[in-house]
Amino acid sequence: MPSIVAANRLLEALPATERGRLLDHCEPVVLRFAEILAEAGEPIREVWFPIRCAIVQVARIDGHANLEVGLVGDEGALGASLVLDVAESPQQALVQEPGEALRIEAGRFRRELARSPALTRVLRHYIHAQMGQLAQTAGCTRFHVVEARLARWLLMTQDRAHSSQFHLTHEFLANVLGVRRVGITRAATTLQSHRLIRYTRGDITVTDRAGLEAAACGCYAADKICYQRSMAMPAAARTQPQP
CATH class of the missing domain: 2.60.120.10 (Jelly Rolls)
Structure with a gap:
């Protein structure tokens, strides 16, 4: 290990x-x-x-x-x-x-x-x-369409995988996003046609990070802001001198 x-x-x-x-x-x-x-x-x-x-x-x-x-x-x-x-x-x-x-x-x-x-x-x-x-x-x-939600999810996954390449099947994405598998297929095809990702048998490569962020809904950026604001106080407390 x-x-x-x-x-x-x-x-x-x-x-x-x-x-x-x-x-x-x-x-x-x-x-x-x-x-x-x-x-x-x-x-x-x-x-x-x-x-x-x-x-x-x-x-x-x-x-x-x-x-x-x-x-x-x-x-x-x-x-x-x-x-x-x-x-x-x-x-x-x-x-x-x-x-x-x-x-x-x-x-x-x-x-x-x-x-x-x-x-x-x-x-x-x-x-x-x-x-x-x-x-x-x-x-x-x-409120948001499947394509924008999928783009958001792929960005979130990339952030945590620390890699532009990862594996996610249509079936798995359909389950976690709560949509039919055909909806994931259409959304992934659209993102691929815009050259934002490459998708082959569950292997995904993010080829245009900036473009994928533009295709995602605003929830991706909102999530990051929420985390930064929530965690700011512990960080500030940690750096304060102790009496």
């Missing part, structure tokens, strides 16, 4: 001593595509800090349809709701982009929360960012 360093933004926001203590209890792992990390309503057994991967959170609608409600990469953590004393996973979570992550057992994580005010503060601000992004996603799903 490759060596993994703390390249997760939540971990990097912690003071060095508290970050080091938490990392002592983290295990480096490599996540596989479509691996299920959590099920809705089941106890949170582990907390995951993505390094170079993406984890999609999926809500079940009417017991049969799926809809993405969040994407977690190196800007966040899966299982962060433990900071609110919520012990059950609110959604199913599965690996969208395989790669490296850090994993810590839930009981050990709770003990670190009790010892680390900085960790508690950072996670609460991250959850605030997630709430804003969830509201943005709800509006995006209701």
Whole structure:
């Protein structure tokens, strides 16, 4: 297994001593595509800090349809709701982009929360960012066309994969975006015809990042602003001199 360093933004926001203590209890792992990390309503057994991967959170609608409600990469953590004393996973979570992550057992994580005010503060601000992004996603799903939503999702995936190339099948995208597979095919064909992406058997290459941003809805930029504003206070608190 490759060596993994703390390249997760939540971990990097912690003071060095508290970050080091938490990392002592983290295990480096490599996540596989479509691996299920959590099920809705089941106890949170582990907390995951993505390094170079993406984890999609999926809500079940009417017991049969799926809809993405969040994407977690190196800007966040899966299982962060433990900071609110919520012990059950609110959604199913599965690996969208395989790669490296850090994993810590839930009981050990709770003990670190009790010892680390900085960790508690950072996670609460991250959850605030997630709430804003969830509201943005709800509006995006209701009002924006599939092509713009797909462009947004591809940008979000690229940000978390740290690569212009990644693998996403039509079926997987249809499930997480809550549309028919034919809708994904048409949207991907349009983006490819505009030379924004190359798409072959699930292998996607972003060929024109600026063009893809222009094709995406404003929700992509709004998500980034929401995260930056929510996380600004912990960053500012970290740099203030201590009495």
